[in-house]
Amino acid sequence: SQKIEQNSEALNIQEGKTATLTCNYTNYSPAYLQWYRQDPGRGPVFLLLIRENEKEKRKERLKVTFDTTLKQSLFHITASQPADSATYLCALYTGGFKTIFGAGTRLFVKA
Amino acid sequence: GAVVSQHPSRVICKSGTSVKIECRSLDFQATTMFWYRQFPKQSLMLMATSNEGSKATYEQGVEKDKFLINHASLTLSTLTVTSAHPEDSSFYICSASGGESSYNEQFFGPGTRLTVL
Numbered sequence: 001s002q003k004i005e006q007n008s009e010a011l012n013i014q015e016g017k018t019a020t021l022t023c024n025y026t027n028y029s030p031a032y033l034q035w036y037r038q039d040p041g042r043g044p045v046f047l048l049l050i051r052e053n054e055k056e057k058r059k060e061r062l063k064v065t066f067d068t069t070l071k072q073s074l075f076h077i078t079a080s081q082p083a084d085s086a087t088y089l090c091a092l093y094t095g096g097f098k099t100i101f102g103a104g105t106r107l108f109v110k111a
Numbered sequence: 112g113a114v115v116s117q118h119p120s121r122v123i124c125k126s127g128t129s130v131k132i133e134c135r136s137l138d139f140q141a142t143t144m145f146w147y148r149q150f151p152k153q154s155l156m157l158m159a160t161s162n163e164g165s166k167a168t169y170e171q172g173v174e175k176d177k178f179l180i181n182h183a184s185l186t187l188s189t190l191t192v193t194s195a196h197p198e199d200s201s202f203y204i205c206s207a208s209g210g211e212s213s214y215n216e217q218f219f220g221p222g223t224r225l226t227v228l
Contacts, residue, residue, distance in 0.1 A: 009152070034216075043115075043204045043219035044155070089154070099145075099217060103154040 003027065004102040006090055012108045013080055021075040021105045023090030028100075030092040033066055035075050038087045038104065047088075048075075080109045113139050115207050117220035124195055125228055132190045132223045134205030140185035141207035145217065146178070149202045161188055185209070195227045 007022035023033070032051045036044035050057045050066040050073065057064045063076040077084050087104040094100055114137040124130050134144060143162050147155040159175075161167035161182035169175045177199075179191040188207075192199055202224055206217040 004154075036219075041202075041222065041224065043117075043206070043222045045219065046216060049216065098157065098160070100157075101155045103152075 004090065004092060004100060006088075006102040006105045008105060009103075010106040010108065012110065015081060015109055015111050017080055019077040019080045019084070019107055019109070021088050021090075021107070023073040023075065023102055025071050025092055028071070028092050028094055029068075030094060032093050033064075033073050034091045034093070034099070035062075035064055035073075036089040036091060036101075038089055040087075044089055077107075080107075082109045082111050085109050113207070113218040115141075115205065115218045115220040117205055117223050119223060120221060121224045121226075123226045123228065126196050127194055130192045130195055130225060132192075132203055132205075132225075134188045134190070134207070134220050136186045136207040136209070136218070139207075140209055141188075142185065142209035143207070144182055144188040145206045145208070146180060146188075146190050147204045147206070149204060149222075155204060158190075192225065195225070197227045200225055200227045 004025045013019050034049045035047045038044040048064045050064045052068055061078045065074045085108050087106045089104045090102045091099045116135045118133045145160050146158045149155050157170050158173045159167040159169045159180050161180050163182050163185050167180035182188040202222050204222040206219045208217050
């Protein structure tokens with residue numbers, strides 16, 4: 001069956017460290033993968049998109065990698081800050097205007 | 112940037128009543144709008160996809176007579192939860208795609224918290 005898994009339900013790190021979140025999928029061949037941030041009681045906000053033929057994408061303190069062989073994407077936040085605390089969702093575009101979301105990883109950055 | 116609004120942000124209603132939620136794209140024309148529901152600590156579950164002027168496409172297991180979707184214009188879609196019951200209580204989020212967005216990027220609304228008593 002088709003599945004998207006995001007590593008842990010929650011991740012706690014110290015301010016200044018790099019947070020690494022994992023997204024694994026099975027039985028999909030997505031044309032691209034997206035990462036979103038969601039704060040409690042709010043809708044998701046788009047962060048980054050990486051295409052199947054791209055290995056890595058960066059935006060300020062964010063970096064995303066995409067390994068279609070491993071069927072995995074890693075999402076890094078460098079020099080993390082308490083304001084980065086939120087839930088991060090990975091999403092796969094599976095065609096036909098349909099995007100499938102993972103359950104998310106809640107990140108807590110401690111000052 | 113692209114902004115999507117939802118109204119109301121919160122609604123509490125009695126069992127058996129119908130509730131309408133509006134989703135508007137404020138600064139772009141949304142050729143496609145999506146409706147999701149989200150339970151606490153769970154992923155967004157796609158309910159339906161709607162294109163302006165045509166009938167919505169519902170995901171398996173979503174009752175189209177229960178969740179009525181109207182995408183009457185390129186900036187407005189509505190979701191009506193008919194004869195709401197407590198199990199319909201959830202966080203409903205819309206998103207919109209179109210305009211100058213590439214690769215089907217979706218812009219999400221802030222969500223509507225529905226509580227059915």
